[in-house]
Amino acid sequence: MPGPSTHPDPPRLPRLSRRQALRSGALVSLAALGLGALLAVGRTRGYAIDPARRLAVLSGWQFVVVQHVARRVVAPDRPDDASIPTADGLDVAGFVDAWMALMPARVRRDLGRYIAVIEHVAPLGAGFTSRFTRLAPADQDAVLASLEASPVALLRAGFDGLKALILMGYYRDARAWPIVGYDGPLVGRPASGWTASGDRP
Amino acid sequence: MSRGGFVAGRDLDGDIVLHADAVVIGTGAGGSVALRELARAGLDVIALEEGGHLVSRDFNQREDVMIPTLFQDAGGRATEDMAIRVLQGRGVGGSTVHNTNLCKRTPDEILDVWARRCGVEGAGPAEMRPVFEAMERDLSVSEIPATMRNANNEALRAGAAALGWRAGPLRHNRVGCQQSGFCELGCSYDAKQNALKIMLPAAVDAGARVYSDVEALRITHEGGRVTGVVAAARDAEGRRKAAIQVWSPVVVLAASAVGSAALARRSAVPDPHGQLGRGLRMHPGAVAAGTFDREIAGWRGIPQSYECTEFLSHEEGSDRRVWIVTAFAHPVGAAAVLPGFGAAHMAAMRGYPRLAVLTAMVHDETSGEVDVDANGNPILRYTMSEGDRRQLAQGLVACARILLAAGATEVTIPAIPPIRVRSAAQLDRVDPSAIRPHSVPLTAVHPMGTMRMGNDPKTSVVGSTGEHHQLKGLFVADGSLFPTSIGVPPQISIYSFALHLAPHAIARARA
Numbered sequence A: 001m002p003g004p005s006t007h008p009d010p011p012r013l014p015r016l017s018r019r020q021a022l023r024s025g026a027l028v029s030l031a032a033l034g035l036g037a038l039l040a041v042g043r044t045r046g047y048a049i050d051p052a053r054r055l056a057v058l059s060g061w062q063f064v065v066v067q068h069v070a071r072r073v074v075a076p077d078r079p080d081d082a083s084i085p086t087a088d089g090l091d092v093a094g095f096v097d098a099w100m101a102l103m104p105a106r107v108r109r110d111l112g113r114y115i116a117v118i119e120h121v122a123p124l125g126a127g128f129t130s131r132f133t134r135l136a137p138a139d140q141d142a143v144l145a146s147l148e149a150s151p152v153a154l155l156r157a158g159f160d161g162l163k164a165l166i167l168m169g170y171y172r173d174a175r176a177w178p179i180v181g182y183d184g185p186l187v188g189r190p191a192s193g194w195t196a197s198g199d200r201p
Numbered sequence B: 001m002s003r004g005g006f007v008a009g010r011d012l013d014g015d016i017v018l019h020a021d022a023v024v025i026g027t028g029a030g031g032s033v034a035l036r037e038l039a040r041a042g043l044d045v046i047a048l049e050e051g052g053h054l055v056s057r058d059f060n061q062r063e064d065v066m067i068p069t070l071f072q073d074a075g076g077r078a079t080e081d082m083a084i085r086v087l088q089g090r091g092v093g094g095s096t097v098h099n100t101n102l103c104k105r106t107p108d109e110i111l112d113v114w115a116r117r118c119g120v121e122g123a124g125p126a127e128m129r130p131v132f133e134a135m136e137r138d139l140s141v142s143e144i145p146a147t148m149r150n151a152n153n154e155a156l157r158a159g160a161a162a163l164g165w166r167a168g169p170l171r172h173n174r175v176g177c178q179q180s181g182f183c184e185l186g187c188s189y190d191a192k193q194n195a196l197k198i199m200l201p202a203a204v205d206a207g208a209r210v211y212s213d214v215e216a217l218r219i220t221h222e223g224g225r226v227t228g229v230v231a232a233a234r235d236a237e238g239r240r241k242a243a244i245q246v247w248s249p250v251v252v253l254a255a256s257a258v259g260s261a262a263l264a265r266r267s268a269v270p271d272p273h274g275q276l277g278r279g280l281r282m283h284p285g286a287v288a289a290g291t292f293d294r295e296i297a298g299w300r301g302i303p304q305s306y307e308c309t310e311f312l313s314h315e316e317g318s319d320r321r322v323w324i325v326t327a328f329a330h331p332v333g334a335a336a337v338l339p340g341f342g343a344a345h346m347a348a349m350r351g352y353p354r355l356a357v358l359t360a361m362v363h364d365e366t367s368g369e370v371d372v373d374a375n376g377n378p379i380l381r382y383t384m385s386e387g388d389r390r391q392l393a394q395g396l397v398a399c400a401r402i403l404l405a406a407g408a409t410e411v412t413i414p415a416i417p418p419i420r421v422r423s424a425a426q427l428d429r430v431d432p433s434a435i436r437p438h439s440v441p442l443t444a445v446h447p448m449g450t451m452r453m454g455n456d457p458k459t460s461v462v463g464s465t466g467e468h469h470q471l472k473g474l475f476v477a478d479g480s481l482f483p484t485s486i487g488v489p490p491q492i493s494i495y496s497f498a499l500h501l502a503p504h505a506i507a508r509a510r511a
Helices: A018-025 A027-042 A060-073 A092-100 A105-125 A137-148 A153-171 A174-180 B029-040 B063-070 B108-117 B125-138 B151-163 B195-205 B256-266 B331-337 B342-349 B386-405 B424-428 B491-510
Strands: B005-008 B016-019 B022-025 B045-048 B084-086 B167-169 B209-212 B214-222 B225-234 B240-247 B251-253 B278-280 B285-291 B306-308 B322-326 B355-362 B368-372 B378-381 B410-413 B419-421 B442-444 B474-476
Touching (some): A060 A105, A060 A137, A060 A153, A060 B342, A105 A137, A137 A153, A153 A174, A153 B331, A174 B331, B022 B225, B029 B045, B029 B195, B029 B251, B029 B491, B045 B195, B045 B214, B045 B240, B108 B125, B151 B306, B151 B322, B151 B355, B151 B386, B195 B209, B214 B256, B225 B251, B256 B278, B256 B368, B285 B386, B322 B386, B331 B342, B355 B386, B386 B410, B386 B424, B474 B491
Parallel strands (some): B022 B045, B022 B251, B045 B209, B084 B442, B251 B474
Antiparallel strands (some): B167 B306, B225 B240, B278 B368, B285 B442, B322 B355
C-alpha cells in the first residue's frame, strides 16, 4: 500500500528520552549536567532565606537562585523609576515555587536540575568562577544571556521555561500592568480600574 | 435508565462500582457528542473527565488562575525535546472551553485522501456534508461579522489586501459574545456554544451521568472485548480520593490524541502492528509581532476573526501548507514570547498595546508519536521534518510581510537571535534557515492522529466505524482518529466525526 496520505509516515522515530537528549546534546551539556549534579549536592549551604518562608517544591538554595534569576529577568528598564515593581516586591520566586507544585513530577525534577546548572555550571561556561548568586548583576546577565543563546538546545529550552514562569509571576500582577498599558480582567473590575483602585484581582 | 446529572469526583465519600451500557472517557468535542448520542439512544451511559467542572462564573479572566485550571500540566506540556509547547484542555468541556471557537469543516481534499489512501469508508465529502451541517446547527455556527473584528485582525485583513493575498473572515460558534477577548481563559458570559454549554447538558437531559475530577487509569479487557474502566477520583489538590470501577461493554475514548493514546498504551490494548500512538500531528506554529505607531490593544475583542490562506492548500502533495491567523495573548503570554530579558524585555513590553501578532501554523507532514513513561504519563515525540520547517519559515516571513504591508514600523520574529525587520527589502535578506525548532518558540494546539482510522489493521488502529481493530467495544471519538493533519482548526471535525461514528457505538452497546 502506498503511504497513507499526502503526508506519509516515516519510520518510527528513534526513542530519545529527555535525559538521553540532554546527554547527547553536546559535550557542553554533558559537562554542565554532570558537574552541576555533583556541585549541587556539595554546595547547597550558605544561602540566606527567610525562615518564615514555606516552600512548596523548591529547596531553600533553589529558591534563592530563582530569586536572583527573577531579579534579572524583570530588571527595570528605568532603574530610577520607583513605580516599577520589583521581582521581590511581587514575590515572583514564591510564585514560581507554587506553580511548580502544579507541574508533573518529571518537569519539576528537570527544572530543579536546571536551577543547579544555572547556579554552579553556567557561570563557568560564561567565564566566571563564582556561583551565579554571588555574581554582580551585570555578570548574572551575561550568564543568562549565554543560556538564552546556548548552542545546546535544551539549555535554551530550559531558560525559556524558567523565563516564562518568572514573567508569569510578574505580569500576572496588577501592579505590573501599568508598565504595559494593560487594563486587566473585566470580571470584577472596580469602577476606577484595577491599578487605580489598588485592588488586585 | 439512570437519571442523568453531573457528579464531582472530589465529593465522593468512598470507592464506588458503576455499571453502564457505555462509558465515555473525556468530555471535549468528541466525548460530549458521543455521550449525547448514546444517551439519546436510550442507553445508560457514563462520562469520566479528569478535570473539574467549571461554569461561566468560575472563569475569572486571570491567566495565572485559569491556565493551570484549564490546561494539561498547568500549561507546561511540551514535546519530549521541549521544542514545542502543547496546549491541551482539561476539565468538563475539554479544549472547547478554552479554544477560540473557530469553525471550519474538514476539507474535501483531506476526506478524499482518507478515502483513497487510508481506506476510510463512508466518510467522503458527500457523506460528511450533512453531518457537518447538523453539527453547525447545534453549535449555532455563523460568520464573524466585520463589526466584531478587532484591530489585530483588521491589520491582518489590511495587510493581506494590500498584498493581494487570499484572505477572508472566519466562522465561529458564539452567541451573545461580549467581545471581552478572554476566550482562551474560558467564557465568563456563556457565549461559547460548546461542549460545556450545549452538548453535555443535552446528554445529561437524556440521562447521561458525567463524573468530573475522575481520571481513567486503564481500560479493562478480556478475550478481545472491553469490560470497563478502572478510574480514580481526585480531590482539589489532585490527591486520590476514591477508586471507581466502571463495568461496561463499550468504552469510547475521547481524551484527545495524547490522552487517548496514552491511556490505550497504559491499558495494554492490543497493538500487533505497532500503530498505536503513531502518526501524531499537531499543526505547530510560531509568531511574528509587528509594532505599529497606533494602538492595537489586541487583547480586546474576538481574538481570531480573519484568516489568510494564500499559502494553504489541502491538495495532496501541496507545498503550500501554512495557515495564517492572528495570535494575540494577554500580558503573561505575550511576555513569554518576546525575546530577551531584563531591561530590554521590559522596554519591549511597553510596546504591548501597539503590537499586532500573527501566527503561521503548519499543516504538518511530520509524524510524531505518543508513548508513556514508566508511570504511565504521556511522552510526546515529534521531530519536525525539514519540509515542515521550510513551511514554517515561509509562513513566518509571510506573516512579517503582511504586518509590514499593514503599516507596522518594525516586525520581530522571536528567534535566537531575534529577527527584526523594518521593510520588505530587509525581509528579503532574512535567512530562512534561522527559523527552526529550538530557535523560535513553537506552540501546538491541535494534536491529532495517534489512533488512526482505516480499514487495514496494519496501517491503522481503528476501523471506519471507529471501533478498534482488535478489541471489540473500544471506540475512538476524538482527533486521534484522523489519518493525516487536517490543516484547519479541528473542533468541527472532531464534533462531526463523533456524531458520524456514534451509531456504531450505539449498535455495539445494544448488542
